[in-house]
Amino acid sequence: MEDNQNSAPGNVPATKLGGARKGIEPGLNASKRLQTELMQLMTSPAPGVSAFPSADGNLLAWRATIEGPDDTPYAGLTFKLSFEFPSNYPYAPPTVLFRTPIYHPNVDFSGRICLDILKDKWTAAYNIQTVLLSLQSLLGEPNNASPLNGEAAELWDKDPALFKTKVMDRHKDIEEDE
Amino acid sequence: MPPPNTPEEGVPAAVSSPPARARRSARNASISSVAATIGSETQGICVGSVGDLSSRTRPCVLPINYQELRYESEVDKSLECPICRTPFSVPITTKPCGHTFCSVCLLRAHQMRPVCPIDRRPLDIDRDFCKARVIHDQLDRLRVKCPSQGCDYVCPRELLAVHYERYCEGTPVPCPDNSCDLWIARHDATPDKGCLHKYTPCQYCSKQVMKAALEEHYDRECSGNTVKCAECDVDVVQHRMESHVVNDCPSTVVSCKWSSYGCGKKAPRRDIWAHEKKPCVYQAIGRLVKDREEDRLIISELRARLSTVEGRLRMSEKEKTERKERKRRQASSNVDNTENTIPAFVPDLNLSNSPRAAASYNNGTWDSPEDYMLAQFERMETQMEDLRKNIHELDGLHSMRLLNDTMRLNEQIAELGSKVGVIGMHTTWLMNVQRQSRGQQRAVGGVGSPLGAFASSSGGSGATSGATAGGVSDTLRNAPDNEGGRYYSSNMPPRRNSDGRGENPPRL
Numbered sequence: 235m236e237d238n239q240n241s242a243p244g245n246v247p248a249t250k251l252g253g254a255r256k257g258i259e260p261g262l263n264a265s266k267r268l269q270t271e272l273m274q275l276m277t278s279p280a281p282g283v284s285a286f287p288s289a290d291g292n293l294l295a296w297r298a299t300i301e302g303p304d305d306t307p308y309a310g311l312t313f314k315l316s317f318e319f320p321s322n323y324p325y326a327p328p329t330v331l332f333r334t335p336i337y338h339p340n341v342d343f344s345g346r347i348c349l350d351i352l353k354d355k356w357t358a359a360y361n362i363q364t365v366l367l368s369l370q371s372l373l374g375e376p377n378n379a380s381p382l383n384g385e386a387a388e389l390w391d392k393d394p395a396l397f398k399t400k401v402m403d404r405h406k407d408i409e410e411d412e
Numbered sequence: 413m414p415p416p417n418t419p420e421e422g423v424p425a426a427v428s429s430p431p432a433r434a435r436r437s438a439r440n441a442s443i444s445s446v447a448a449t450i451g452s453e454t455q456g457i458c459v460g461s462v463g464d465l466s467s468r469t470r471p472c473v474l475p476i477n478y479q480e481l482r483y484e485s486e487v488d489k490s491l492e493c494p495i496c497r498t499p500f501s502v503p504i505t506t507k508p509c510g511h512t513f514c515s516v517c518l519l520r521a522h523q524m525r526p527v528c529p530i531d532r533r534p535l536d537i538d539r540d541f542c543k544a545r546v547i548h549d550q551l552d553r554l555r556v557k558c559p560s561q562g563c564d565y566v567c568p569r570e571l572l573a574v575h576y577e578r579y580c581e582g583t584p585v586p587c588p589d590n591s592c593d594l595w596i597a598r599h600d601a602t603p604d605k606g607c608l609h610k611y612t613p614c615q616y617c618s619k620q621v622m623k624a625a626l627e628e629h630y631d632r633e634c635s636g637n638t639v640k641c642a643e644c645d646v647d648v649v650q651h652r653m654e655s656h657v658v659n660d661c662p663s664t665v666v667s668c669k670w671s672s673y674g675c676g677k678k679a680p681r682r683d684i685w686a687h688e689k690k691p692c693v694y695q696a697i698g699r700l701v702k703d704r705e706e707d708r709l710i711i712s713e714l715r716a717r718l719s720t721v722e723g724r725l726r727m728s729e730k731e732k733t734e735r736k737e738r739k740r741r742q743a744s745s746n747v748d749n750t751e752n753t754i755p756a757f758v759p760d761l762n763l764s765n766s767p768r769a770a771a772s773y774n775n776g777t778w779d780s781p782e783d784y785m786l787a788q789f790e791r792m793e794t795q796m797e798d799l800r801k802n803i804h805e806l807d808g809l810h811s812m813r814l815l816n817d818t819m820r821l822n823e824q825i826a827e828l829g830s831k832v833g834v835i836g837m838h839t840t841w842l843m844n845v846q847r848q849s850r851g852q853q854r855a856v857g858g859v860g861s862p863l864g865a866f867a868s869s870s871g872g873s874g875a876t877s878g879a880t881a882g883g884v885s886d887t888l889r890n891a892p893d894n895e896g897g898r899y900y901s902s903n904m905p906p907r908r909n910s911d912g913r914g915e916n917p918p919r920l
Contacts, residue, residue: 263496266479270497324495325524333601357529358495 264323268293271361283366285317294319297333298366306374307398308336313404317362327356330365336398337397337404339376339387347372348382473577474584474595476559478502481513484555484566493517493552495529500551509533512544560584561597596624616650627651670698731781738788743845745795 268287275285285298296317302308314333320326330352340348347398350361381387389397389402478501487499495517502515511530513521518541521529528535535541552570560582565575576583584595589607596608608624614634621629631652640648641656645662648656657664662682668675669684675694677687688695 263479267495267497274497325520355532357525357527357532358517359529361497 262320264319265293266276267324268296268319271363274361275363280367281368282362283363285362285366288316294321294323296362298362300366300370300373301373303370307394307401308373311401315366317365324358324360327352327360328362328365330369335404337383337386337401338373339378339381339383339390340372342382346382348377472585473598476573476576476914481559481572482557484557488555491547491554495521499554500544500547503547503551504541505540505544505547506533506535507540508535514545515541558582600624668692668694670694673698673701735784742791 272287282301282303283298285296287293288295288297297317298315298317300313300315302311302313312334313336314359316331316333318329320328326391330347332341332347332374335343335345342348347369349368349372376387376390386397386400389400445569479496479498481499483499488904491499493500493503493514494511498514500512500514503512504515504518505512506518506528509528509531509909511528513529518529519537522537526535526537529532549698552568554569555566556569558565558567558572558576558580560576560580563580563582565580567575570713581597581599583598585598585601587594587596587607587609588601588603588605589609590606591607592607594609600608606858609622611620612623612626613619614621614626614629616630617634619629619634639650639653641648641653641661641663644661646656646661662685663680665678666681667685668677668894669688670692671677673694674697677692679687692698
């Protein structure tokens with residue numbers, strides 16, 4: 235029966251007795267799951283990451299922040315991200331973008347991320363918190379074998395000092411613009 | 413059944429080739445059949461038809477969405493599905509890695525990618541799943557609230573389906589109007605009310621509203637719904653005005669709450685409130701009467717309780733006396749038993765012990781009358797057994813004794829018989845001697861003593877006995893003719909003397 239609701243998300247609220255649930259929500263299951271995740275994030279937050287639905291009340295779009303891990307070029311920096319959830323979440327991965335410009339081998343200049351768990355390695359057991367923690371560890375351990383930013387991948391090994399400067403430059407530059 | 417999953421099915425649907433898509437749809441069919449079989453086992457009466465939603469048959473009630481249930485208390489995190497993050501509905505476990513999910517969640521995730529969502533181990537839909545029975549039992553015990561609107565029933569989860577589908581008045585059922593495919597609460601689903609899903613204009617704000625939702629619209633949404641009460645100057649929802657006037661409005665004329673005890677005052681409610689607060693004359697009486705009525709109720713209740721308690725007491729006393737009686741009888745019969753038993757034939761120890769042990773239990777309490785009766789019965793049986801044994805032994809004893817006594821008697825009889833025989837022979841011998849001596853007397857001429865004759869004939873008596881036989885009869889016949897009778901009597905005393913024990917037995 236849940237299957238039915240998933241495949242035709244708009245049906246159930248409409249078929250319920252009129253009243254409380256009049257507005258047709260996209261992806262009832264996704265919303266339900268996201269509500270649960272929100273509760274979990276509020277009650278037991280993980281250190282260094284946070285997330286909250288965007289202000290317009292749409293549960294399918296979230297804003298999140300990651301603190302750069304210590305002992306990495308990103309230490310002390312905070313990065314903002316956006317999450318867009320499909321209506322069949324968690325069976326399909328959310329679209330995650332870095333809002334804050336970041337100099338990183340696996341992130342391109344428009345903020346798109348190359349991370350397997352956000353693509354083909356996604357499973358329904360992942361959630362916002364685990365994705366954020368994965369991204370946080372990606373900052374310290376980039377996958378230089380398949381870079382989106384080739385220059386960053388090269389500098390990561392060859393010239394950490396220059397890499398650090400580039401990180402700081404890029405981060406500061408854009409944050410001032412915002 | 414479709415072939416096992418191939419690696420290419422992991423790629424997104426957009427790029428999958430037509431054959432792969434066809435294969436996937438075949439697999440989806442098998443997945444839904446698995447889900448239906450798993451689901452129908454646990455989720456109540458109507459679920460069988462729910463599984464076949466694709467065939468467009470309508471279930472008799474709106475199926476329960478187990479992921480939307482609200483639980484009475486917080487549910488343990490270990491009972492939550494990692495996919496939907498709600499307590500499992502129909503949990504299944506992966507066989508190779510042992511992870512548990514709602515069957516629906518896992519099958520749906522499996523459709524996207526045929527791997528375990530936790531560790532990405534490849535899973536085969538036909539082989540790699542099994543039911544999680546222990547978890548299922550735990551889930552069954554969770555206390556859950558009924559999902560129907562306006563129903564606050566709470567029960568263990570396994571019983572929810574029965575309440576929801578059979579008894580709950582708020583359960584959404586198909587609209588009685590066949591042309592309408594919406595749901596309506598069971599208490600509103602009557603043919604005379606008709607379809608409540610037709611839109612009607614709201615009488616206050618001219619918005620189009622479903623009939624079923626009209627009340628809620630008035631209470632919450634309608635812009636022009638409130639109106640000032642003409643009497644009391646309070647904002648009231650318009651269609652609630654009637655109940656406001658009857659139950660709340662301070663300007664409505666009502667009678668004093670002690671009116672049933674005689675107070676005849678009628679006034680607007682606000683005055684009545686004041687009147688009731690300032691002690692109404694009837695208030696004191698009213699309270700008394702009320703108290704008395706309550707007391708009467710309590711008394712009758714107590715009386716009923718007392719009578720049941722008394723009955724129970726009587727029963728238990730009766731039981732007690734019966735038990736005592738039985739015990740006494742038991743004890744006395746035990747004593748009899750021990751007295752009667754012959755020490756040489758003490759029956760089996762176990763058997764003789766058990767009645768006594770049972771008797772001692774009699775002092776204690778029995779779990780139930782059945783137990784008591786059983787124990788009694790057992791005791792009786794062992795006693796019976798003892799008695800039977802004793803009887804057997806006595807029987808044997810008797811026959812032994814009889815045998816012993818009769819043997820002695822038989823011996824005595826035999827002895828007597830032999831003695832009689834000896835006496836008979838003695839008599840014959842004596843008769844012979846007499847006859848011989850008489851024959852000699854006849855031959856000698858009547859002179860000579862019988863003793864002399866005896867001595868002379870003793871040596872050759874064997875030779876003469878046969879020859880004298882005919883002679884004896886002759887002499888006996890002739891004796892009365894002669895002085896034989898006289899002679900016989902005169903000779904008897906000496907012969908008798910010779911018959912003493914000291915004499916030699918005759919030779920035969």
